[in-house]
Amino acid sequence: MKKIVFALIIISSIHSFAQVDTTQLFENVESLLEDASQENEDSQIFDSIEYLLNNPILLNESSINELLQIPFLDLPAARAIIRHRNLLGGISYKEQLYNIEGISSELIEKIIPFLKLGDEKSTSFFDTFTQFSQNLSLKYRTRMQYDIQERLGFSNNKFLGSRPKYYNRFLINSSNAFQLGAVIEKDAGEESLTDFSSLHLQISELGFVKNILLGDFNYEFGQGLALWSPYSFSKGSDAVKVISKRARDSYQYSSTDENKFFRGASFQIDILGFKIIPFYSFNSLDASIDSTTNTVTSFTEDGYHRTLSEIRKIDSANEKVFGIMTHYAPIDNTNLGFLFYNSTFTPSISNTNIHKPSGSDHSYYSLSYSTTFNRIFFTGEFSFNNLSVASINNLEIFLENNFSLIISLRNYPRNYYSFHSNGFGEKSTTQNEVGFYSGFYWKTSFGVFNFYYDQFKIPVAGSNYNFSAQGNDFLLNYYHRIFQNTTATLRFKSETKEQVEIISNEFKLIDRRITNLRLEINHKVSRILQMRTRAEFVFIPSNIANSKETGSLFFYDLKYIPFNQFSIQSRIIFFSTDSYNSRIYEFENDLIGVMTNPPLYGEGFRWYLLLKYSTKFGLNVSFKYSELHKPNEKALSSGDSEIFGNLDNKISLQLDFNF
Known part of the structure; x- marks a missing residue:
């Protein structure tokens, strides 16, 4: 399995990059993905976010359904925005959004990157074509990711290609009415630099x-x-x-x-x-x-x-x-x-x-x-x-x-x-x-509560066993702003599923419950320094077929912005679980366009350093070094991806050109 990589945030120009805090936007979206526990690559879960950042909604022309494309908005908020817009005869400045009754300033900050304010109208392709050279923008992204430790598939020559993973993307658009895009990618171990290629042409308003x-x-x-x-x-x-x-x-x-x-x-x-x-x-x-x-x-x-x-x-x-x-x-x-x-x-x-x-x-x-x-x-x-x-x-x-x-x-x-x-x-x-x-x-004066309960049943026997099965899970998430610059989040989740176990040479259904408890503190020390701390625990009680399991994870995250064009982010994570069954996931900050959600199990620690620099002439540079260390292991991963040793480290470099 590859690690999760999401097509995340494409910044439309150096100006917009300066306006959007990608780290904060990442954290906002992360709250919607807490239950993601798969390691798939290049999922499209963020395509809507990517598209809206490239093509922000014209607020003064939008409908409620168009506003609801923004993942942070619900129906009452979208209605309130439309009602306020109609009352004013249009919204031209973001300050006007803060006066909408029933909408918090936090929500406004979340949605502003996806909105275009003022009296700009939708541009047809014919209008765009006559002004093509004036409205043209070009974005090019190139990325290299490299595992420093050699994996088994390379050492035994089973992998036919080179070790780096390469990614290149070109986007050309003009006033949101025309876009031409191409993607070229090579995974680690593949021979051709164009092992995967994709091309699209989009024309609007004809x-x-x-x-x-x-x-x-x-x-x-x-x-x-x-x-x-x-x-x-x-x-x-x-x-x-x-x-x-x-x-x-x-x-x-x-x-x-x-x-x-x-x-x-x-x-x-x-x-x-x-x-x-x-x-x-x-x-x-x-x-x-x-x-x-x-x-x-x-x-x-x-x-x-x-x-x-x-x-x-x-x-x-x-x-x-x-x-x-x-x-x-x-x-x-x-x-x-x-x-x-x-x-x-x-x-x-x-x-x-x-x-x-x-x-x-x-x-x-x-x-x-x-x-x-x-x-x-x-x-x-x-x-x-x-x-x-x-x-x-x-x-x-x-x-x-x-x-x-x-x-x-x-x-x-x-x-x-x-x-x-x-x-x-x-x-x-x-x-x-x-x-x-x-x-x-x-939402109350003492915090925000989110709660759900889901009850499900698999009514017909599956392909792996001759039983139907059922289960349930519930979650309580509490968010509170302790001080002006300090927030706390408490999350409790419990899931119970019937699983097939072999007991006395017979297949039987046994309840298996997994409980997670998480506490997270975010503190903004100053304009240039922000800290984030998390503690998470997992508990799986024993049953007739399995023994009790526990796990824990602690991380400390630091974000430092000495000046507007440069940021440093680092995190160190300590974890200890009894097995893969009690694994704990943690989303990481990464290169723009990459999102990582590794399962951590066994005993060890992980840390990374992420540097981002934005120049004044349209070049953005991102670099990440990450390291996973399990002192009690002699090998990491399995199959062709196995690493001999207890260290797994990786470097990633990305260049974004915006013209």
């Missing part, structure tokens, strides 16, 4: 044609039951805002996940109150092929092409997708959506696993809705795959500006499956799950 996408793109619809990008926000410290998904329809792809995107064309037409978005894609996928039956036995999603066996899987299968989505708003504050798409695989998929789809041809029909009645917000989706109907329905109630409540009911049948789904739930697949989620947000 009369009634609002958007054209050529090349690589992604697609989101409804609540993600039939079609969504590979990653999205889920359960975490924000109990209400992130449950109802906010689809971006079709949008350009500029990440480095090498399989989970579409390659073809999409365009949007707005006519007679309908928004219509047809699309077509033909993409090659890495897969394992059964030579006897000439069928796909599995898809490979890690994107590695380092060894001969991995290279043999490159582009072994093809997927052709075509479909159409339409949206219609019959009345104010109500939106209905319909989606149809067909996916065809060549070769066809093997039918050896009854819990996964097989064959070559798969069609999906989906209906989504969202509507608002005063302080009540309904969202949901029903999706049909020619076998069964999956559904999710969400109800958000905003009793007042300081209190909101959400209730969500999901039902994903065993024989429902979509290759491109990403619905809210306990499992990574939108299949074989029934769940009931409830949560609330409550």
